[in-house]
Amino acid sequence: MEQFLQAGIIGVSLGAQYALLALGFTLIFGILGVVNFSHGGFYMLGGYVAFACVEHLGLPYPLAVLAAILVTAALGWVFELLLIERLVDDHLATLMLTLGLYLVMSTVMLQVFGPLAMDFRFPVTGALRAGPIYAPLENLIVLAICLMAILGLWLVLFRTDLGRGLRALADDRQVAMAQGLRPRILFPAAFALATGLAGLTGALVTPILSLSPGVADPVLATSFLTVILGGLGSLGGAALAAFIVGIVEAYTSVYFGGSIGALVLFVLVLLLLVFRPQGLLGREARGA
Amino acid sequence: MTPLIPRARFLLGGAEIAAILVFAAAFAVPTMTRSVLVYSVMNQALVGVVAAQSVWIMLRMNLLSFASPAFMAIGGYTVAIAGQHDITDAFVLTAAAFLLPALVAVPLGALVLRLKGTYFVLVTFVLSQIMQLLLFETPGLTGGSNGISGIPPVTFLGTELATNKQVVLFACGIALLATIITACLTRYFRQHFAAIEENEILAESLGLVVWRYKALGFVVAAGIAGLAGYSLVTMLLTAHPSSFESGTAVDFIAYTIVGGRASILGPVVGTASLVYATNLFGTHGQYAQGLYGALILVVVLALRGGVVGTVASLVRRIR
Numbered sequence: 266m267e268q269f270l271q272a273g274i275i276g277v278s279l280g281a282q283y284a285l286l287a288l289g290f291t292l293i294f295g296i297l298g299v300v301n302f303s304h305g306g307f308y309m310l311g312g313y314v315a316f317a318c319v320e321h322l323g324l325p326y327p328l329a330v331l332a333a334i335l336v337t338a339a340l341g342w343v344f345e346l347l348l349i350e351r352l353v354d355d356h357l358a359t360l361m362l363t364l365g366l367y368l369v370m371s372t373v374m375l376q377v378f379g380p381l382a383m384d385f386r387f388p389v390t391g392a393l394r395a396g397p398i399y400a401p402l403e404n405l406i407v408l409a410i411c412l413m414a415i416l417g418l419w420l421v422l423f424r425t426d427l428g429r430g431l432r433a434l435a436d437d438r439q440v441a442m443a444q445g446l447r448p449r450i451l452f453p454a455a456f457a458l459a460t461g462l463a464g465l466t467g468a469l470v471t472p473i474l475s476l477s478p479g480v481a482d483p484v485l486a487t488s489f490l491t492v493i494l495g496g497l498g499s500l501g502g503a504a505l506a507a508f509i510v511g512i513v514e515a516y517t518s519v520y521f522g523g524s525i526g527a528l529v530l531f532v533l534v535l536l537l538l539v540f541r542p543q544g545l546l547g548r549e550a551r552g553a
Numbered sequence: 554m555t556p557l558i559p560r561a562r563f564l565l566g567g568a569e570i571a572a573i574l575v576f577a578a579a580f581a582v583p584t585m586t587r588s589v590l591v592y593s594v595m596n597q598a599l600v601g602v603v604a605a606q607s608v609w610i611m612l613r614m615n616l617l618s619f620a621s622p623a624f625m626a627i628g629g630y631t632v633a634i635a636g637q638h639d640i641t642d643a644f645v646l647t648a649a650a651f652l653l654p655a656l657v658a659v660p661l662g663a664l665v666l667r668l669k670g671t672y673f674v675l676v677t678f679v680l681s682q683i684m685q686l687l688l689f690e691t692p693g694l695t696g697g698s699n700g701i702s703g704i705p706p707v708t709f710l711g712t713e714l715a716t717n718k719q720v721v722l723f724a725c726g727i728a729l730l731a732t733i734i735t736a737c738l739t740r741y742f743r744q745h746f747a748a749i750e751e752n753e754i755l756a757e758s759l760g761l762v763v764w765r766y767k768a769l770g771f772v773v774a775a776g777i778a779g780l781a782g783y784s785l786v787t788m789l790l791t792a793h794p795s796s797f798e799s800g801t802a803v804d805f806i807a808y809t810i811v812g813g814r815a816s817i818l819g820p821v822v823g824t825a826s827l828v829y830a831t832n833l834f835g836t837h838g839q840y841a842q843g844l845y846g847a848l849i850l851v852v853v854l855a856l857r858g859g860v861v862g863t864v865a866s867l868v869r870r871i872r
Binding site: 298351352360361365524535538 | 849
């Protein structure tokens with residue numbers, strides 16, 4: 266029973282991390298129609314920026330996390346404004362652009378930090394015990410910050426003019442533009458918001474898991490898995506699917522081990538993609 | 554009844570003939586040098602170009618596929634498992650490496666070709682991930698994380714292809730075969746594929762049975778990828794999951810996009826130049842991905858036709 270509860274705690278914690286990543290990924294697709302292959306790259310960059318701030322600049326960890334958010338958001342903003350914007354209606358071209366950016370980013374990280382994993386540790390250690398059950402403090406802190414970030418994103422999207430503008434563009438770009446909304450300002454903002462979220466997740470999670478140039482690929486695969494399950498472009502679906510993926514992953518790794526859980530998830534997602542491309546909560550399949 | 558779209562008058566055009574001649578000429582290279590470096594670069598390029606042709610076939614219909622490593626794995630592991638059972642005949646293995654992935658692609662195609670655009674990209678990415686996990690989870694068949702090693706060399710008309718030179722010549726043969734198949738398919742159905750690429754809905758409304766050509770392209774592309782896997786396993790004498798990681802699809806896509814997607818010469822030129830450039834880095838080969846990324850950015854932003862398309866338009870302008 267203790268094992269079951271502990272796996273549940275880890276699953277929820279994983280789910281919150283995946284939700285932050287998936288929300289950013291699905292935000293970009295929902296608003297711009299761009300499949301962001303560099304999303305895992307921004308996660309990795311967030312981790313490296315936080316690491317560099319702590320290790321080389323001697324900044325406290327919370328400030329390093331803030332720096333990671335700012336750097337990844339700024340890069341996302343510039344990338345959208347200078348490159349994606351030119352071809353924003355060509356899905357294949359924007360996909361290739363984000364793929365190209367990812368390859369360049371991972372090579373730059375490899376060049377600067379080398380191929381080995383960094384010794385980057387979460388500043389808080391220890392565990393919270395409640396009878397026979399214990400939960401690592403670092404996971405609980407990350408869970409709390411992720412939940413706060415998800416709440417913050419919800420407030421931005423549903424309680425501010427910026428959010429209303431972004432959602433209007435996602436609903437119907439032509440009508441939104443006719444109403445005076447300016448994609449040239451809002452698209453880079455959406456991209457920056459999403460990449461900033463990926464940077465935040467990277468800065469929070471890489472000290473717990475690992476930080477090396479290879480961390481981006483699994484993150485990208487998990488983001489794909491989650492947003493497809495939830496429905497590309499659906500924020501609620503992405504959050505729900507993230508917790509499903511996190512919990513399934515935690516339980517299957519505890520009770521079955523190996524990669525059976527991942528295999529089952531991928532096959533389920535494949536079938537879902539084929540028979541219900543709009544995912545669990547998606548409204549319609551853009552271009553499917 | 555008159556066909557909706559007339560068949561190409563000539564089976565092969567200038568680009569197709571040029572591509573075939575390139576690989577026919579490649580047979581001469583191993584006879585002119587004994588350099589291990591040249592053999593190694595040629596092997597990489599010959600495997601890469603076959604895989605890139607698989608990507609290119611799908612791109613002819615505006616479908617970007619990340620599934621090539623999955624079908625390469627089926628072709629490669631088929632040969633490895635056959636080798637374990639002392640089946641080494643080149644003709645039997647070639648047929649198996651093409652047909653098995655193609656057969657697997659029939660039901661898969663029926664499922665995934667319902668999707669297009671972004672969703673097709675995602676589903677093929679997921680397919681590659683599933684294949685990678687399957688390789689790890691079926692140690693009884695595929696050797697799991699250890700893969701299958703110690704595969705006996707292929708025999709061609711009773712001769713064992715054991716030397717470096719013989720292996721390169723064999724890779725040339727596979728690349729030539731893949732190029733002929735790709736050239737015949739894409740030339741014969743050139744207008745059908747072009748109609749699907751241009752506007753699938755319009756093509757369908759004009760009576761073109763789109764699913765038939767997409768399914769045909771998907772199945773043949775899977776077979777071609779299987780041949781690439783065969784060539785790779787024959788070169789390494791090992792089938793290992795790391796050889797078929799989903800990330801390798803990015804390389805083949807880069808070869809095709811950088812070379813140019815409008816002509817069969819695109820993947821040929823793209824593969825040759827990128828593999829050569831990668832080897833120029835020497836010991837810094839791990840930075841090749843950055844080069845690929847930068848070139849993809851340049852091509853997508855500035856040279857939409859890739860190397861071949863840009864050269865062709867320059868030639869047209871000069872004329």
